[in-house]
Amino acid sequence: MYLHGTSRINARGHLEIGGCDTVELAQRYGTPLYIMDEALIREKMRAFVDAFQDTGLAFRVAYASKAFSTLAMCRIVDEEGLMLDVVSEGELYTALSAGFPAERIYFHGNNKTPQELEFALDEGIYLFVVDNFDELMLLEHIAKEKEKRARIILRITPGVEAYTHKYIQTGKEDSKFGFGLDSGQALEGVRQALECTHLDLMGFHCHIGSQIFETEAFQLTIAKMGQFIKTCYERYGLVTRIFNTGGGFGIRYHKDDAPKEARDYVQAIAEAVRKYLHDLPVLPEIWIEPGRYIVGEAGTTLYTIGAIKEVPGIRKYVSIDGGMSDNLRPALYQAKYEAMLANRAQESATETVTIAGKACEEGDILIWDLKLPQVKQGDILAVNCTGAYNFSMANNYNRVRRPAVLFVKDGQAEVVVERETLQDVIARDRIPARLAPKKASVTVG
Ligand SMILES: Cc1ncc(COP(=O)(O)O)c(C=O)c1O
Numbered sequence: 001m002y003l004h005g006t007s008r009i010n011a012r013g014h015l016e017i018g019g020c021d022t023v024e025l026a027q028r029y030g031t032p033l034y035i036m037d038e039a040l041i042r043e044k045m046r047a048f049v050d051a052f053q054d055t056g057l058a059f060r061v062a063y064a065s066k067a068f069s070t071l072a073m074c075r076i077v078d079e080e081g082l083m084l085d086v087v088s089e090g091e092l093y094t095a096l097s098a099g100f101p102a103e104r105i106y107f108h109g110n111n112k113t114p115q116e117l118e119f120a121l122d123e124g125i126y127l128f129v130v131d132n133f134d135e136l137m138l139l140e141h142i143a144k145e146k147e148k149r150a151r152i153i154l155r156i157t158p159g160v161e162a163y164t165h166k167y168i169q170t171g172k173e174d175s176k177f178g179f180g181l182d183s184g185q186a187l188e189g190v191r192q193a194l195e196c197t198h199l200d201l202m203g204f205h206c207h208i209g210s211q212i213f214e215t216e217a218f219q220l221t222i223a224k225m226g227q228f229i230k231t232c233y234e235r236y237g238l239v240t241r242i243f244n245t246g247g248g249f250g251i252r253y254h255k256d257d258a259p260k261e262a263r264d265y266v267q268a269i270a271e272a273v274r275k276y277l278h279d280l281p282v283l284p285e286i287w288i289e290p291g292r293y294i295v296g297e298a299g300t301t302l303y304t305i306g307a308i309k310e311v312p313g314i315r316k317y318v319s320i321d322g323g324m325s326d327n328l329r330p331a332l333y334q335a336k337y338e339a340m341l342a343n344r345a346q347e348s349a350t351e352t353v354t355i356a357g358k359a360c361e362e363g364d365i366l367i368w369d370l371k372l373p374q375v376k377q378g379d380i381l382a383v384n385c386t387g388a389y390n391f392s393m394a395n396n397y398n399r400v401r402r403p404a405v406l407f408v409k410d411g412q413a414e415v416v417v418e419r420e421t422l423q424d425v426i427a428r429d430r431i432p433a434r435l436a437p438k439k440a441s442v443t444v445g
């Protein structure tokens, strides 16, 4: 397994992250357990900022909080001075509750509700990324009622197909997101936005997908957007102040993945910006909004190995105490992960096994054909690169309790999200009086 950030094998032959022995963490906090390497998160954020600083462009780096959003994470984003992209009132509420300044937050989403728009407007967020004509009218109406002005940028679908899973391609013309560029919707969106008396059109956004390795897709997008931005200036005199090129930068989940460094992505973006936007009256501020690249490699999930079943001559299923409830990505995108035995990290692989989750679904397979030392019940499996879209997509299917999240750094482990309790599982259930039991039958929990 590829070791990221502060991960290493310690003298006891155990996987260590952030100076903490993961086997001890599993014993102390239980499994499944999400572990986040705080130093690596910060390093990734700084890599983008440093790379942009070297380009000399005016820029902003945002963190896409959908990848992993908790109060503690928002504190780190704030301390590192990044902007924050939220896509729901829940993410916005999390950020504000963490003391994240509203003026560094902006709001994404293809169906923001009136309640969400009002909440965000009242809190004074920096801007809204308007996704469609209906939202444009709705936001104008709400801002007018409140006698406020809202900054906006329009989300444009540039018609670029990035090489990634089709469920996470978002830049193609046939997408639920954004104003289509090729169809002319984008230009019409600009015309309508400029007529809105309570909206300030600051610029544009586009995001072509996620887990993208090639820089060419970003450059092609900038080329198309550069042309569009020029057309907007010529036709409407619109000076584009902000051009957000989105996120989507790929990471190394698996040995076959070949991502680039933050610097490579930024240099490619900067090169394309200079090439395709140089003849504008003002070069817009360039924004990016990575999620996965910042937190993905920083996350590791620990599981305890339970039942082992051999299907003679076919395969050996090794079951863990989690699965698609804490990591939906293999079931949803056929995502591939690497893993190791955290308690026997120096031992060489002698068998090929399939890691099965505990959900009541045949498709709950976390990793097919993984090479490990001879596995025993009670071993601790560490799956790496689980920092993005694992905790944030976790669910209670089968009424499974969602795991705790730890931040580890310099030998210290801190719980940033508690493990759900059995009481949490039923906390919002109500029994109508007519169905009330004579007495509760549970004695634990
Ligand atoms: C609009 C938008 N911005 C940013 C992101 C973050 O993407 P990633 O985590 O791949 O960087 C996404 C998710 O794909 C997105 O839809």
Ligand SMILES: N[C@@H](CCCC[NH3+])C(=O)O
Pocket: 066, 168, 210, 211, 329, 333, 388, 389
């Ligand atoms: N959740 C997805 C990516 C989509 C991100 C947001 N548009 C993943 O796990 O890869």
